[in-house]
Amino acid sequence: MKKYTDTGKKDTRSGFGDGLTELGKKNKDVVALCADLTGSLKMDEFKDNHPERFFQVGIAEANMIGIAAGMTIGGKIPFTGTFANFSTGRVYDQIRQSVAYSGKNVKICASHAGLTLGEDGATHQILEDIGLMKMLPGMTVINTCDYNQTKAATIAIADYEGPVYLRFGRPKVANFTPADQNFQIGKAVQLQEGNDVTIIATGHLVWEALQAAETLNENGISTDVINIHTIKPLDDEAILKSVKRTGCVVTAEEHNFLGGLGESVARLLSTNHPAPQEFIATQDTFGESGTPEQLMDKYGLNASAIVNAVKKVIARK
Amino acid sequence: MADYKALEDLVVQVRRDILRQVHKVNSGHPGGSLGCTEFFVALYNELMERNENFTMDGIGEDLFFLSNGHISPVFYSVLARAGYFPVEELNTFRLLNSRLQGHPTTHEGLPGVRVASGSLGQGISVSIGAALTKKLNKDKHLVYTLCGDGELQEGQNWEAIMYAAGNNVDNLIVTVDLNGQQIDGATKNVLPLGNLKAKFEAFGWDVMDIEKGNDLKAIIAGMKKAKEKTGNGKPVCVLLHTVMGNGVDFMMHTHDWHGKAPNDQQLETALSQNPVTLGDY
Structure with a gap:
């Protein structure tokens, strides 16, 4: 890793x-x-x-x-x-x-x-x-x-x-991507390579996805992690290539599951390579007051939620 | 000195273009278009400094933005007759695959149009942006805007009106088509605009009236005066008193023809009141 x-x-x-x-x-x-x-x-x-x-x-x-x-x-x-x-x-x-x-x-x-x-x-x-x-x-x-x-x-x-x-x-x-990176619009960034599951994350959830992948790896689950910084246009090629290898996907975003990255990925997969998918996202709800950590925990937008979703999606393969 | 005979001939021909465009597709907005015909003819043929070839950036020329996009028939006719695109293209107004969409847009690349409009209240903001860029580019040319009076009910206008005065956007002339009508009736009955002159002045604009808003001489004299007011620290507002449907007797002084096309008989009557001058497309 x-x-x-x-x-x-x-x-x-x-x-x-x-x-x-x-x-x-x-x-x-x-x-x-x-x-x-x-x-x-x-x-x-x-x-x-x-x-x-x-x-x-x-x-x-x-x-x-x-x-x-x-x-x-x-x-x-x-x-x-x-x-x-x-x-x-x-x-x-x-x-x-x-x-x-x-x-x-x-x-x-x-x-x-x-x-x-x-x-x-x-x-x-x-x-x-x-x-x-x-x-x-x-x-x-x-x-x-x-x-x-x-x-x-x-x-x-x-x-x-x-x-x-x-x-x-x-x-x-966390600040973890290279300071001298060449940012390419529409080009996904492959962060980890694995064979059992693909985690596709955007925004603040990318770091959480990396933490989740570490935990999963320790448990013997080989995890592919993709940072989708550009939701539109979506890097279809990178996503399909990964999911064809792993056979299932968890999407993670700080956004409603309606209209977000997860739906874009679901549309891509359903028309090209259907695969089980779990959504780490808010469930058609408004937010509320609280600290960022409390809110991300309450609404299930963190590494532990991603780990649980991965276990669920692998069971559906 | 303006060639008023030529301008009058163009006004009559533009009226015919408006009526024939909306009649052909049985849709569109003749009332407001007819009310602003003299203004458009004067603006494009006597007042604006325009480059020969259209570019989106419009560097080194005056710019015009139509905020009340529904009066596209007059805009299209005047643009075509000023050479922006072939007059024959007026035949495609509102048809499938046309560049002459129901409301003006840049999307199909029609020369002469620099922003989409139709959803009301956005034109003054866009014009302010273009005027600010002219200042940054040290381009001394002006930005002209036309908006409807009913359109001023949209709140965004007042954000823009506050901004322009507060930031000395003095290379901008906003003309309000003061015809007193909107879709549901007279503006005074739908939502009274109150004293527009006082409102613009209270926001810090230099405001003037053109009482005879359908008289070419009055428009040209008034707009030249407005032009002289630019560059003095204040945006300029012209309240143009027009008659909706002007030039067609049964369309005048009513909101009935805001968004309705004439039938065959009505078209014939309307055209007979405006005999061919430059030639139909």
């Missing part, structure tokens, strides 16, 4: 902020917009370095998305920043018409996604955003797993022409 080491807990949103800072220095067309959450999104450094390219729009997300769409006309690459809830559900029609249908090169960067936003509770914890965004034709959907990957993804999406939804989170989590 490959060994992965946490080089020190860091928040993925800081990966976004540091990536944006780097982009600001190397790409003069990059502009940033924020709806009164500059500190939370870690956009302060970009703002300080390039005040002329930073646009504070106030608490007005619909207007922010429209302005971002308009700014692409004339060659700018707008990065919008607010919480995932206010980046998607609140502005769905603005994204649909002015960005996606209009084919605008806007990068919608969404922090505080999922339960790990914590104590603020369900009003702010969106668990439906991946579904909302992946249903939009032409929208690329990315959910990164740690600081390094979020930073790399932030930089990479500036070179991609088209609308992107980049999803990340609030808490400090």
